[in-house]
Amino acid sequence: MSQQMQTQTGEKPYVCEVCDHSFSQKIHMLEHMRTHTGEKPYSCEICDSSFTLKQNMLVHMRTHTGEKPYSCEVCGNSFTQKIHMVDHMRRHTGEKPYSCEICDSSFTLKQNMVVHMRTHTGKKPYSCEVCGFSFTQKGSLTQHMRSHTGEKPYSCDVCSSSFVTKQHYVQHMRIHTGEKPYSCEICGSSFTLKQTMLLHMRTHTGKKPYSCEVCGLSFTQRCMLLQHVRTHTGERPYSCEICGSSFARKQTMVEHMRRHTGDKPYSCGVCGSSFIRKRLLVLHMRKHTGEKPYSCEICGSSFTQKCNMLQHKRTHTNTK
Structure with a gap:
């Protein structure tokens, strides 16, 4: 019987003698056997990394050549592997094909669903050899190990600050660039951190959990x-x-x-006055800008500070 017919009928005549996995084609069985033997016959000519499959070696070579043959038609991002481009496209389509059987949460990537399932099972397969802490993800263990080694592999090119995680480095860089990618849908205020934006939203919703x-x-x-x-x-x-x-x-x-x-780290850009608190600088700046954000609801008088407005309101109610 031809290999094509075997694929169509579901027949798998080639069986692994070690673990009994079966395959429709002999070549697939031979490739599988390498997981048992450890054989890696395909080597990178540049860095000597070796691989069990020729396709994996070809994909690896793109890390040296920079080739990214798979491009997103929506935003133009390019990828070394087709599967990475397919995963990326779900950000545009909103597709989340992997669902949790317990709570119905859905995910764009299968790996994210697998990690999520551990919140239900409590499984933490990655353990620290130093202190015994365990984690649901290998990346979390890697970051934790830096608390023992002191390693901070992400460095700022502007001020030389270094960070344990790439996320903290990216967040820090926004201090220099001024980027504020998270915006409030209600008032338009923007923030460098998503968590800060979520906290801000509570000023609109009144939520105090x-x-x-x-x-x-x-x-x-x-x-x-x-x-x-x-x-x-x-x-x-x-x-x-x-x-x-x-x-x-x-x-x-x-x-x-x-x-x-005697440290006064907050300085006025207009007159050079400096202050120990940021709040004092904000109040001082209103002398230059003329801003009076606190208004009396009764007579319309406005004030630079809330306490002065409240004191003024008592002149209407005759209270002290």
Whole structure:
């Protein structure tokens, strides 16, 4: 029987003697056997990497030549392998062919679905040999290992800062480029980080998912809740090394330290005045711009600071 007929009928007459996998063509069985023998007969002439399949060697060669023969018709991005181009196209089409059988989440890549399934099974197959921590993804283990080695392989060409992950490096670079790729659909404000944009959205929705168990006050961010809880416990974990004053918030301690050091990192670009807090610079700038963002709802008078507006409103209600 011809190989084409075997493929059409589903017949698989070639069986692996090691694991009993069967194949419709002898060549596929021989290629499979290399997974058992470790044979890699195809070698790269440039870097001596070796491969079990000729096709894998040809794909590898493109890392040296830079050839990317598969192009996206929508945005023009090009890829070394057709499968990568197909995966990429799903970003444009929105197709998510891989679905979770438990929660119906869907994914563009099969690997992402496999990793997601581990959130249900609790499986963490990648373990740190140093401290025993385990992870759902190999990449997460690789990043974690840098906490032991101190390696920071991603360096900024502008200021020489270095980072453990590529994501943190990309985010840092936006400080230099000014790029803010995440925009609020309601007011148009833009942000360098997606998480910052999501937090901003809560100012529109009013969502405050973090609540104090003592008094019931709720907050948009977990860190704000933790700071608030210290008003109940009296905890002040941040101490000044010079005078011993302690603070509930790290930022308050940093600003306090500037009173000792004289450091004023926030400078006015108009007159050169400098300040220990960014907020003080913002208030100062309104003297130059004339901005008065706080208005009295009763008479329309406007003020540079909210506290001054509230004090003014009391003249209408005759309250002190």
